Amino acid sequence: xxxxxxxxxxxxxxxxxxxxxxxxxxxxxxxxxxxxxxxxxxxxxxxxxxxxxxxxxxxxxxxxxxxxxxxxxxxxxx
Amino acid sequence: xxxxxxxxxxxxxxxxxxxxxxxxxxxxxxxxxxxxxxxxxxxxxxxxxxxxxxxxxxxxxxxxxxxxxxxxxxxxxxxxxxxxxxxxxxxxxxxxxxxxxxxxxxxxxxxxxxxxxxxxxxxxxxxxxxxxxxxxxxxxxxxxxxxxxxxxxxxxxxxxxxxxxxxxxxxxxxxxxxxxxxxxxxxxxxxxxxxxxxxxxxxxxxxxxxxxxxxxxxxxxxxxxxxxxxxxxxxxxxxxxxxxxxxxxxxxxxxxxxxxxxxxxxxxxxxxxxxxxxxxxxxxxxxxxxxxxxxxxxxxxxxxxxxxxxxxxxxxxxxxxxxxxxxxxxxxxxxxxxxxxxxxxxxxxxxx
Numbered sequence: 001x002x003x004x005x006x007x008x009x010x011x012x013x014x015x016x017x018x019x020x021x022x023x024x025x026x027x028x029x030x031x032x033x034x035x036x037x038x039x040x041x042x043x044x045x046x047x048x049x050x051x052x053x054x055x056x057x058x059x060x061x062x063x064x065x066x067x068x069x070x071x072x073x074x075x076x077x078x
Numbered sequence: 079x080x081x082x083x084x085x086x087x088x089x090x091x092x093x094x095x096x097x098x099x100x101x102x103x104x105x106x107x108x109x110x111x112x113x114x115x116x117x118x119x120x121x122x123x124x125x126x127x128x129x130x131x132x133x134x135x136x137x138x139x140x141x142x143x144x145x146x147x148x149x150x151x152x153x154x155x156x157x158x159x160x161x162x163x164x165x166x167x168x169x170x171x172x173x174x175x176x177x178x179x180x181x182x183x184x185x186x187x188x189x190x191x192x193x194x195x196x197x198x199x200x201x202x203x204x205x206x207x208x209x210x211x212x213x214x215x216x217x218x219x220x221x222x223x224x225x226x227x228x229x230x231x232x233x234x235x236x237x238x239x240x241x242x243x244x245x246x247x248x249x250x251x252x253x254x255x256x257x258x259x260x261x262x263x264x265x266x267x268x269x270x271x272x273x274x275x276x277x278x279x280x281x282x283x284x285x286x287x288x289x290x291x292x293x294x295x296x297x298x299x300x301x302x303x304x305x306x307x308x309x310x311x312x313x314x315x316x317x318x319x320x321x322x323x324x325x326x327x328x329x330x331x332x333x334x335x336x337x338x339x340x341x342x343x344x345x346x347x348x349x350x351x352x353x354x355x356x357x358x359x360x361x362x363x364x365x366x367x368x369x370x371x372x373x374x375x376x377x378x379x380x381x382x383x384x385x386x387x388x389x390x391x392x393x394x395x396x397x398x399x400x401x402x403x404x405x406x407x408x409x410x411x412x413x414x415x416x417x418x419x420x421x422x423x424x425x426x427x428x429x430x
Contacts, residue, residue, distance in 0.1 A: 007203075008199075008200075009199050009200065009202070009203075010199075011197070011199040013307075040202035040203055040206070040401055040402075041206070041275060043200075043202075043203045044202070044203040044206035044207055044210070047207075048203055048207075049168040049169060049172065049200065049203050049204045049207035049208075050167065050168045050169075050195070050196055050197075050200050050203075050204065051197075051199065051200040051203060063169070064167055064168070064169075064195070066303075
């Protein structure tokens with residue numbers, strides 16, 4: 001099971017990102033464990049400066065906005 | 079505030095030429111509509127059962143003229159800004175600033191503050207990201223002041239509603255305040271007033287992202303996405319701001335305005351700052367008020383001070399920054415920026 005972290009202090013786009021991650025996983029038929037990181041300290045420590053950001057299995061793959069759906073599926077299957 | 083492509087459905091897969099053509103057609107339509115604003119507002123006002131030259135008639139004409147005008151301008155500005163900012167990111171800005179000599183850092187940070195997309199909701203991670211990469215605290219402040227203070231939305235609306243002269247004055251002084259306030263704060267050695275945990279952070283950035291390659295059509299999509307998001311969020315502030323502006327335009331007598339916000343009353347500048355700081359709206363909401371104030375004869379310095387303190391210093395932003403700064407540092411920050419604003423206000427009231 002892949003561990004996906006969504007970094008964001010809780011703005012609307014961060015929530016949308018989380019939904020997009022779940023949708024993408026459901027589309028691909030893979031199980032993911034989605035964790036939301038809202039604490040600014042943890043966000044910054046992960047190297048994210050512009051939110052929302054996404055990491056997959058500990059590797060940062062995206063920052064600074066809503067992800068592209070096609071790319072998102074790519075990260076989840078990589 | 080970069081936003082990647084999302085939720086555009088079939089548009090997303092449209093070929094590039096559809097995007098280019100769409101943008102050109104939209105620009106022409108907006109431009110034509112912009113030319114019809116006065117006939118439109120006079121026509122709407124004439125439909126209503128009020129005398130055109132009454133207080134109410136004046137207020138309604140102001141409102142009906144300004145609402146479509148501000149929304150059209152806002153759409154255009156946000157789109158262009160969204161496209162231009164797609165070439166910038168906080169990560170790139172940090173890389174540029176981290177290698178610079180401190181003295182060059184202040185003006186450069188102020189400039190990048192205007193160009194870098196970032197939303198106030200991520201100002202804390204951004205702050206930490208800058209400071210932990212070794213960017214001096216003062217330079218970071220220059221960046222954080224310039225972003226809201228000299229934002230393209232405020233400048234563009236000022237240009238469209240009040241004129242290029244005042245927009246230029248605002249640009250120059252806003253930029254100078256961001257540069258000098260950052261420099262002063264940097265000289266004060268305030269690192270000890272950061273929250274403890276921030277000072278203990280020395281872990282550099284860990285995330286290295288491959289840069290995404292964007293085509294021009296991708297950037298246009300980002301611009302459109304920005305329009306949907308920002309115009310969708312601020313339109314209510316725009317209506318409130320124009321409503322207040324219309325009330326001032328229609329009902330406030332000129333002599334009263336001269337007494338309160340005229341150049342004669344020396345206390346009007348500090349009063350404008352005291353009123354402006356706790357007021358929270360965005361640039362799009364405050365500029366119609368500025369338009370009405372200037373139209374009624376308010377002094378330029380007082381009005382500039384009011385506008386700058388509303389836009390640049392806001393309570394919600396202080397609350398966000400509280401996570402990384404102590405109250406003491408927040409107070410010093412507000413005091414230094416306010417001094418810059420006061421100086422600008424007094425200067426223009428004395429000159430004009």
